[in-house]
Amino acid sequence: MVNDILISVGSNIDRTKHIRAARTALESIFAEVQWSRVYESEAVGFNGSRFYNLVVKACTELSIEQVCQRLKAIERENGRKHGEKKFCSRTLDLDLLTYNHVITMQPVVLPREEILFNAFVLQPLAELVPEEVHPVARQTYRQLWCDFDKSSQQLWPILFNWSSS
Known part of the structure; x- marks a missing residue:
């Protein structure tokens, strides 16, 4: 059975290198991969780059x-050390946000709770899959983003160079 998944990708250590590495790795494992724009944002929950x-x-x-x-x-292949504190700098952070429309607590919490609280997840979701409905909130990602308090977290799209040459 083919399953639709949404994954958040983030990095604040050697960001360009690790975002490119994530793209290469994810496209080698998954099919029909689509990407939102890349956004730059302040660290949330700690003082960091x-x-x-x-x-x-x-x-x-x-x-x-x-x-x-x-x-x-x-x-791990990109230098991430697991067991770090929750809010810290990282080479690469990949989180499964949704898996079809499954609602579960095991083996991970789905849909991932940060969808509703972090602009750096919700805005790219609203861009990439605006009409998809959040399995718990029962609203589209576009509507959730429209209702989000945008003054609480700052982020902005950037022109990202996917080529390493």
Whole structure:
């Protein structure tokens, strides 16, 4: 069975290198990969360098657990050390946001709660999949973004050079 997934991607250490590496890795594992624009945002929850963030839509036959294992492996391959405190700088952060319209607590919380609270997740979702409906809030990502308090978190789209040459 083919499953639709949404993944958030973020980095604030050697950002360009790690966002490019994420693209290469994700496109080698998943099918029909689509990308939002890349956004730059302030660190949320701690004092740190600005992040690059985006959201990816893809298809997979992997289970939720297998997807999460692959995402953690990509993070480790890019120098991410797991066991770090929740709010800290990172080379690469890949989080499964949704898996079809599954609502679950195990093996991870889906849909990921940060969708509703972090502009750096919600704005790229509203851009990439504006008419998709959040499984719990029962509103489209476009509507959720329209209703979001945009004064609470600043982010802006950037012109990102995907080519390493």
